[in-house]
Amino acid sequence: MKTIxxxxxxxxxxxxxxxxxxxIIFVLPLLQLLILSxxxxxxxxxxxxxxxxxxxxxxxRKLITNFKASSYFKVIQSFNSKTExxxxxxxxxxxxILEIPNHFERNLIKEKKSSLSVSINAIDGAAAGIENVYxxxxxxxxxxxxxxxxxxxxxxxxxxxxxxxxxxxFWYNNTLNYKTFMVPGILVLLVTMLTLFLSSMNxxxxxxxxxxxxxxxTPIKKYQFIIGKLFPFWVLGLVILTVGLLxxxxxxxxxxLGNIGLIYLFTSVYLFVILGIGLFISNHTETQQQAMFIAxxxxxIFILMSGLFTPIESMPQWAQNVTLFNPIRYFVEIxxxxxxxxxxFLDISFQFFIIVLYAFILNGLAxxxxxxxx
Amino acid sequence: MNQExxxxxxxxxxxxxSFTAVKSISFDVNQGEIFGFLGANGAGKxxxxxxxxxxxxxTSGEAVVAGFDVKTQSEMVKKSIGYMSQKFSMYDDLTIKExxxxxxxxxxxxxxxxxxxxxxxxxxLGLEEVADKLVSALPLGWKQKLSFSVAxxxxxxxxxxxxxxxxxxxxxxxQFWEMIxxxxxxxxxxxxxTHYMDEAEYCxxxxxxxxxxxxxxxxxxxxxxxxxxxxxNDVFLKLARNVE
Numbered sequence: 001m002k003t004i005x006x007x008x009x010x011x012x013x014x015x016x017x018x019x020x021x022x023x024i025i026f027v028l029p030l031l032q033l034l035i036l037s038x039x040x041x042x043x044x045x046x047x048x049x050x051x052x053x054x055x056x057x058x059x060x061r062k063l064i065t066n067f068k069a070s071s072y073f074k075v076i077q078s079f080n081s082k083t084e085x086x087x088x089x090x091x092x093x094x095x096x097i098l099e100i101p102n103h104f105e106r107n108l109i110k111e112k113k114s115s116l117s118v119s120i121n122a123i124d125g126a127a128a129g130i131e132n133v134y135x136x137x138x139x140x141x142x143x144x145x146x147x148x149x150x151x152x153x154x155x156x157x158x159x160x161x162x163x164x165x166x167x168x169x170f171w172y173n174n175t176l177n178y179k180t181f182m183v184p185g186i187l188v189l190l191v192t193m194l195t196l197f198l199s200s201m202n203x204x205x206x207x208x209x210x211x212x213x214x215x216x217x218t219p220i221k222k223y224q225f226i227i228g229k230l231f232p233f234w235v236l237g238l239v240i241l242t243v244g245l246l247x248x249x250x251x252x253x254x255x256x257l258g259n260i261g262l263i264y265l266f267t268s269v270y271l272f273v274i275l276g277i278g279l280f281i282s283n284h285t286e287t288q289q290q291a292m293f294i295a296x297x298x299x300x301i302f303i304l305m306s307g308l309f310t311p312i313e314s315m316p317q318w319a320q321n322v323t324l325f326n327p328i329r330y331f332v333e334i335x336x337x338x339x340x341x342x343x344x345f346l347d348i349s350f351q352f353f354i355i356v357l358y359a360f361i362l363n364g365l366a367x368x369x370x371x372x373x374x
Numbered sequence: 375m376n377q378e379x380x381x382x383x384x385x386x387x388x389x390x391x392s393f394t395a396v397k398s399i400s401f402d403v404n405q406g407e408i409f410g411f412l413g414a415n416g417a418g419k420x421x422x423x424x425x426x427x428x429x430x431x432x433t434s435g436e437a438v439v440a441g442f443d444v445k446t447q448s449e450m451v452k453k454s455i456g457y458m459s460q461k462f463s464m465y466d467d468l469t470i471k472e473x474x475x476x477x478x479x480x481x482x483x484x485x486x487x488x489x490x491x492x493x494x495x496x497x498x499l500g501l502e503e504v505a506d507k508l509v510s511a512l513p514l515g516w517k518q519k520l521s522f523s524v525a526x527x528x529x530x531x532x533x534x535x536x537x538x539x540x541x542x543x544x545x546x547x548x549q550f551w552e553m554i555x556x557x558x559x560x561x562x563x564x565x566x567x568t569h570y571m572d573e574a575e576y577c578x579x580x581x582x583x584x585x586x587x588x589x590x591x592x593x594x595x596x597x598x599x600x601x602x603x604x605x606x607n608d609v610f611l612k613l614a615r616n617v618e
Contacts, residue, residue: 006479010468017467210461216429217457219449220480373448374430 003220007228015232025236029190029244036186037179037252040309044130049073051098052085057105063142067098072134085119095121096131172340183254184335185308187244191267192274192328193299195237199278200295201288202229203370208287216372226367230275237271238264248339257342266334266348269355273327276362283369302328330355378405380532380563381426386435388421395421397586398435403532408554408564410574413583414614419567420460420536422583426565427457427534440531453481456525456533460540462517464524466510470501473509474524481528495523515546522553532563539570551576571607580606582613589613 015021049067053060068075076094079085085097099117107114118135122128173180206212215225248254285291306328312320323329330351337343381403388396396418403409413419424430426439428448437444440454464473471492478488496505499519518538525533539547558564574580574594581591590597590613594606601609
């Protein structure tokens, strides 16, 4: 135990002697949360909207006004021909082209139906999908209005339009505030990345400097060395979490409905998993550069498959199965559940025990792979 | 001289794949002697030494260091030895005092012992003024002296020095050997590798390794007589030339 304290003392001295460390702990989380939480939004806004109005009727003008009124669309241009419009689409200037054909209004009145053509730039498929939904909503709303208005002139065939109105109620985030959803997730990313990088570079650094050999000729026990090495980063991880939670609360006003102790409980086990991975990488690499590359490789996969940016439910089944091995996935789930839904321990017990199991396996592997004797 | 054997090596061999770095070497080191372990670069000195200090597993053969088998009791061996590697291996980003505290601590010294040792060591090396400076700021010669003293913190029975004076100026080299003598005088066994043949003359006995085997082992005086030359330098050259 005494030996471990000596190592911890030494590690903390080295950590705080490193001038870059304090900014890493306090400034990095702030910057990342501020930038990413505002930028990493899936809301599609400022859609560059253009139209070709070949009808020039009251109805067509009304429809275009509806688009102009929407906050999602920015009506930038009207074109005279499809060729001209396509050309602008090619250049990337417009996202959506709405084409209103000749006799649009006449057909609407006479035949009770009419057609519109919509072209959407679908390079970003997800955004195109959302744009399509917005457009359809506006056209449907327009359609209902116009039907009501038009049919009132013809009493004989007047039928009350049949509408089913759905009133959605959004649970857990009723204003659909994107930041409320993203901030906890980005906090996970932050805690994970910092602790993984710092710990995976740590032992390999001693290898590079030659001090590890000096350590290996001392009678120090493997577990003493490893605990002494990793404990400071465990503390650091919890400090970063605290800084992040404070930022989330004070700057983003993200609700913390659940018990904050639960987040700390989960994080303290989760950090063991991450530190175990870091140690494992450290043991299998010879230079900090190698360690950094491998740490990056895993981080990128873990993050993209964590449900942080894209819902896991929409991944193909095999990918969903892979995410079951991703510790970040569980942390993202937990922190959102606890902060936004107020989940209790019972609700998160499944994820919690998986992480405990994971921590045991990874640290077991890491300890086994650390060799004092070659 | 006390003839108790503190290191006993029998047919010690280490192979890496198809390459045999150390070929079945056998020798003894007596308690309290300064044992020079010589050889050209790549002769297998460092590999042999790493097996003796318990950080490299022998492929075959036996070695008993301070009464413990290096294969099965390497952790016990480590308690009884000090080691100074050819690469400076203290923490550059810690001060002299902090380095001493750390290494003392992991060898199991108490805080009080560490305090006493630190004061003693800093006084002996005349490092009072830089004791709270980072080790990286020290000149190489001082670093080496410091490493040697730190290797002796836990009062080991044997201290292994791997090219301790590489790249150090002649005056510091001289001072370094004075420290080695002083320590040997206290009864500590010194096991030292070196490239400097004048240093070999300071040893009680030397072994010369050539391509993984020990080709000669005796006191410098006897070796010179045996090869009929006047300096250890010539002994070394004769042995090394035989190979080519």
